[in-house]
Amino acid sequence: MAGLTCARELCLRGCDPVVFEASDRLGGRCSSRATPIGWFDDGAQCISGVTRLSAHAVQRPGELAALHAWTLATTPAEDERDGRKWRKDEDEADVTRTLKPMGAVGVPTMMALAHALARPLDVRLRTPVLQAQWRSEGWTLPGAAGAIDEAFEALVIAIPAPLALPLVRASPALTDALRGVRYRSRWVLLLGSERPVGLPGYREFQVGPIERIAAMHSKPGRHAGAPQRWFIEADARWSLRHEQDDAETVADLLLDNFRAHAGRPVTPNYLRAHRWRHAFVETPATTPWRTECLWDGDVRLGVCGDSVVASQVDRVHGSGIAMARAVAEGLTFRREGAVAGTLGSRSGQALAAQL
Ligand SMILES: Cc1cc2nc3c(=O)[nH]c(=O)nc-3n(C[C@H](O)[C@H](O)[C@H](O)COP(=O)(O)OP(=O)(O)OC[C@H]3O[C@@H](n4cnc5c(N)ncnc54)[C@H](O)[C@@H]3O)c2cc1C
Numbered sequence: 001m002a003g004l005t006c007a008r009e010l011c012l013r014g015c016d017p018v019v020f021e022a023s024d025r026l027g028g029r030c031s032s033r034a035t036p037i038g039w040f041d042d043g044a045q046c047i048s049g050v051t052r053l054s055a056h057a058v059q060r061p062g063e064l065a066a067l068h069a070w071t072l073a074t075t076p077a078e079d080e081r082d083g084r085k086w087r088k089d090e091d092e093a094d095v096t097r098t099l100k101p102m103g104a105v106g107v108p109t110m111m112a113l114a115h116a117l118a119r120p121l122d123v124r125l126r127t128p129v130l131q132a133q134w135r136s137e138g139w140t141l142p143g144a145a146g147a148i149d150e151a152f153e154a155l156v157i158a159i160p161a162p163l164a165l166p167l168v169r170a171s172p173a174l175t176d177a178l179r180g181v182r183y184r185s186r187w188v189l190l191l192g193s194e195r196p197v198g199l200p201g202y203r204e205f206q207v208g209p210i211e212r213i214a215a216m217h218s219k220p221g222r223h224a225g226a227p228q229r230w231f232i233e234a235d236a237r238w239s240l241r242h243e244q245d246d247a248e249t250v251a252d253l254l255l256d257n258f259r260a261h262a263g264r265p266v267t268p269n270y271l272r273a274h275r276w277r278h279a280f281v282e283t284p285a286t287t288p289w290r291t292e293c294l295w296d297g298d299v300r301l302g303v304c305g306d307s308v309v310a311s312q313v314d315r316v317h318g319s320g321i322a323m324a325r326a327v328a329e330g331l332t333f334r335r336e337g338a339v340a341g342t343l344g345s346r347s348g349q350a351l352a353a354q355l
Contacts (some may be wrong), residue, residue, distance in 0.1 A: 001030050001313055002305035003158030004117040005320025006327070008056060011120055013328040019121055020141070020148065022128035027114035029276065030313050032106075037192040037227050037270045038216070041110040045202070045214040045231060046070055046103035047313045052321065054104070057116045066116035068107045068220045071099040072201045102202055107221035113313075132157075134170035134299045154300040154327050158320065160278035161285065161307035171296040174303055177285040181307045186279035187239045189232040189254040192270030197228055197262050209238035210257050227269055232258055239275070247273040280311040292322035297330050 004026070007017040025031055029043035047053060047067075057067040078100070106113040127148065132155055133140045139155040141148040157164045161181035168174040201218020205211060216222045216229035232254055234242070242250055251273040259266050285294060285308045292315075293304040304323035309315040 001028065001114065001117070002316040002320040002323070003156065004114055004121065004123075005056065005317050006156050006158060006302075006304055006323040007121050007123075008117050009321050009324030010327060013324065015328060015331070017121065018150070018152070019118070019123040020127045020129050021123060021125050024126050025111065026118055026123065026125070027111045029279070029311075030106075030110055031114060032109035032111035033190070035190065035192070035270055035272070038223060038229055039109045039111075040190045040216060040229055040231060041105070041214070041219075042188060042190060042231065042274060043276065044110060044313050045212075045233075046105050048103045053113070053314055053317045056317070057106070057113050066106055066112040067104050070102040070105045070219050072102055072218060074098045074100050075200050105219045105221075107219075109222075129167060132167045132170070134301070139300070153331060154302065156302040156304060156323055156327060158303070158305040158323075160281075160305070161303075162278060164303060164307065168301060168303065170299045171301050174294055174296050174301060177287050177294055178303065178307060180283060180286050181281065182283040183278040184236050184280050184282050185239055185243060186236065186276045187234040187242060187250050187254070188274055188276065189234075189251055189258070190270065190272045190274070191230045191232060191255065191258065191266075191268050192227045193230070193266055194227045194269055195267070196226075197230065197266055198264060199262055203261075205261070208235040210254060210261065211235035213258070213261070229270075230258070236280070239279075243275070247275070250275075281306045284308055284310065292319045293326055295323070295326040295330060297333075300327075300330060300334070302327055 003019055007019045010017045027043075031041075031043055032039045033042045054065070054067050058065055129141050129148070131142050133142060137151060139152040140150075141152075155167075157167050160183055161178040162183065165175065165178055168178060197215075199213060199215070201215040203213050210232055212233050214231045216231070217224045234250075234254060242253070251271050254273065255266070255268065255271065284306070285303070287294065291308065293302060293308055295302045302323050304319040305316050306312075306319075309319045
């Protein structure tokens, strides 16, 4: 989301960016996975602070917007806690019940957000950037992806810091800023069930191993019929303890815990555990400023995404916007013969750090 946002903003500013994506799908940790029983959002489940993202998440005329509010009916326990009366004969699925806002989600999948952002862009899937070489005339990207023999005026890295470090060697300042960034891994389980599981569409748990669950059928724009599709996220500590386990073992353990929460038998017709290695940033980049992105004007190299801010979709979207502004201003100064090194202070805000 950070990289696509940055590229989209650069387009609006008259630049001609190219996005290189290692995977065969867009969206990174804010995406969705196709399975034999339908789509699962397998990373970010909902987005808070939607204001800036909604402006970018438009699709073609006549299509649904790619971002919609997600609301859920309150449970009897929540109503009781908030002092609302709960009638014994009331049906939990009754649409007249109080609705609580959960945030916003991509429609029909979280991946739709990335596709909406990418629509006007030159995106090259299955193209990992493995090396980046800086020469005074610009950047080239040699390496196993080999075919990238173009030269670029500037380079933006929008991937987790541990993967970014080999690509920012040309900038000692950026290397220093990223060296201390730490990520935590996270196990998630995708589960399908022909029979209703009987849990609310979204719930967070205080005690592990499961931290939260989200039902695809409770989100707008998804198929609501059987089979039900559940996203199950383990908590940080449990994920760390089971870092070395294989996916089958983890799937069985999380399934047992899910059954305990459901309080009834659950017979999955789809079960797949996945470990996100760089799931959430624990310690973001250390910089002398509070900043949303990093920019080294001497080598025209930038870094954005959750390595710099926090692991929230809206924050990385903001980081991408700030990055585009820094790059565009940096390139303009260069073309106009301005002295590199003044970007952070010229913008007057802590948007781009000139390190
Ligand atoms: C399980 C889980 C649940 C989450 N839930 C929420 C939530 O509910 N709400 C929320 O706001 N946030 C949530 N987050 C966090 C949020 O998804 C991330 O912080 C955000 O999506 C990160 O975006 P990004 O653009 O910085 O990085 P990424 O999404 O990691 O994007 C980086 C992209 O770069 C690609 N890439 C990597 N290396 C290379 C390379 N060498 N060359 C080319 N391409 C490369 C990757 O394939 C990826 O597509 C969740 C994250 C996880 C893992």
